[in-house]
Amino acid sequence: MPDCAGAPWDLPWNILGDTWGAPPHEVNGTFSSVACGASQAPNIDVAPLSLSSTQAPNTTETRTLTIANDGEADLEWEIAEEPVLRALRGSVAERAGGASGHGEWLYRAETGTPALSNRGGTKLARPTAYRWHAARPAQLNVLIYADDAYHEAPDTFLDQALQALGLSYTAHYDDDFAGFEADLAAGGWDLVLFGNESYFPDSSTFDALNTYAAGGGRVIVTSWVMFPGHALWTTLGATWVADDVDPPAPVYWWQPGHRFFNVPNSVPEFTSLTGVGRYQIYGQYVEPLAGFQALAGYTAPGPDPDQAALILGNGGRTIFKGFADGQNDADLDGDGVLDGVELWINMISALSFCPDPADVPWLSVSPASGTTTAGASTPVTVTFDSTGLAAGAYGANLCITSNDPDPGPGNGTDLVVVPVSLTVTAPVMHTVTSSVGTPAGTIAPPSQTVAHGATTTFTLTPDAGYEIDGVGGTCPAGSLAGNLYTTGAITADCTVIANFRPEAGPGPSVLEIPTLGPAGGALLGLLLAGLGLGTLRRRRA
Structure with a gap:
């Protein structure tokens, strides 16, 4: 490191030429130093220092992590995930028991x-x-x-x-x-x-x-x-x-x-x-x-x-x-x-964290690596996905490595650990009750407990001589496939009502007239003519 006492300096300079040619034969000026001993290196600064999300099951939430470079050279960084068997507690005072x-x-x-x-x-x-x-x-x-x-x-x-x-x-x-x-x-x-x-x-x-x-x-x-x-x-x-x-x-x-x-x-x-x-x-x-x-x-x-x-x-x-x-x-x-x-x-x-990075199924980051120029910052989208997770608390770490060479301002090292916590709340449950409107038939089961936003299915069985005549009730409209009825997404307690009607009877008979050939057609004409002549004679009599 040079001796920087008195920096920055204004350094005069002078160039003296020979006397040949047209003047000027001398040029001078002042060179001003910008900095002394400045680090030509990147410096990582990550914010916030921790991330958390509380959400319902089968939902996704996002948070933004900002990677800034307060140094003077390009910052190259990469994010790895670390699953933890112990969640990094938000505050010791929050512990119970x-x-x-x-x-x-x-x-x-x-x-x-x-x-x-x-x-x-x-x-x-x-x-x-x-x-x-x-x-x-x-x-x-x-x-x-x-x-x-x-x-x-x-x-x-x-x-x-x-x-x-x-x-x-x-x-x-x-x-x-x-x-x-x-x-x-x-x-x-x-x-x-x-x-x-x-x-x-x-x-x-x-x-x-x-x-x-x-x-x-x-x-x-x-x-x-x-x-x-x-x-x-x-x-x-x-x-x-x-x-x-x-x-x-x-x-x-x-x-x-x-x-x-x-x-x-x-x-x-x-x-x-x-x-x-x-x-x-x-x-x-x-x-x-x-x-x-x-x-x-x-x-x-x-x-x-x-x-x-x-x-x-x-x-x-x-x-x-x-x-x-x-x-x-x-x-x-x-x-x-x-x-x-x-x-x-x-x-x-x-x-004590980030010894063995590995994939965390409910956590993802985008982008997972990059280069941030001096004086700039890069936003990283962190996604929490509670799909398939039971209600409870989950912990992980984001392990951010970089080419930051020393513990300067900001987070201070080439490894920055960001604790991440996910709390999956218990799902909101709704009751769907079934009944029969116009008889005769049954719908089963009589009721079901359904998580908020989910669908459920009922079986409709008409009595002998009856058929399904549609499904009503207060639940969001669904679809009927054969005798299985699936509701729409349930968002509150509601009802499903099955309706039946008598099966339709056979329609009126139709007399089939055979097709006659030429000889048959002539014989039919003589027959009809004879019937007409007889009717005429009876009227004259």
Whole structure:
């Protein structure tokens, strides 16, 4: 990156020729620089951050997703669908009945052992391990460490967030760094969360975390201990500046539109902290390395140098969280869920989705890929189709990849995840009642329950000597094929009335006169002439 101090510049120039030919022999002017250090790259910005539809069965609805390019080069993007076994909840406060699942202790220390504590000196620690089994296990393996002294295991903010998202996980608590390291080294984890704020970890724990993160793992790390110069912090994009000591400093959102603070929960800034006297160290002031994105910090509105507190990096798969949970008991939005839990939910959801894109039958997008020029935007039509779906809630994600190379303004990474939810309402049902108008015959069945907009069929059977004379009633007119009558689309309770009439009898007989040949015709003429002569003689007499 060039030194851009004082930019833009006005640069004078001069061209001096020889004295041959006609003047002028000198030309000069000024060149004005447009920008210095500007990124000649695309930058994706997707809105809205989530989509939803509530609709009746067998209907379609559409929504518009806008893909904008705030960068300076063409943005190439593609949308894939991801079916999810767990729906990304709209808001934790909307849940009824709490988290669904059950937990089990894998082991619990019977006696405590002294361990260095963030509250000064040593404290008796009882290392434990725990496993939570979600009611609907997701295809995601999650490992956590947590030791929040004021939101105790197994109800730390990490526990609450994972349970709210319907995720199973394995947890190590309260100085069980050895058990955490052993599980982490065993591998197979899709997401690792490290919430260390009470006990002093060994450097080997940071070594293990760095190996996982540098090897492509998805991780969120917060720790009251930050060994300056350790490779883990470089991997996470944070340079230590100072510790946040008592009293804890408020944390402000430097990018309030980022999904971390809005999806699926709206998270207030952490400005009402109750942690005075709880810890010695509540977090760190850091400076993000080049290529990493500072989303929150200790100043408002920010960003400001050496004041960062939340850093996103490595293509959106690592998060450095420079503030603890123990000092935050606030629920500033009054939704019944602690603000710190909501932030964990949002961060976890951003890191843990779109591992295996696949077709979602009730969801479609058009176009599914494209190129958006610098400064332009592309509308994408998202269609929800409830055909054949039972009433209930359905979840999916739209996974948007692009050639956005870094976490600049906008959504921030080359992968943008848009949660999608579909709620299919129970169908409206109507009763269709049948009866006989003019006898004699029957119509069956006597009544039927029909979904709104559907049709239904009745069977008409005339008695002996009768036939069908039409169908009436208040239902929308339908069609008669033989003795089967199908209604029109039913939109309200209605009736179908079958009418019958006597069968028509045989018509009058017709005398067939045989065709006569020439001889027969002559004989018939003589006969008729004779009859006429006899009649004439009787009249004369």
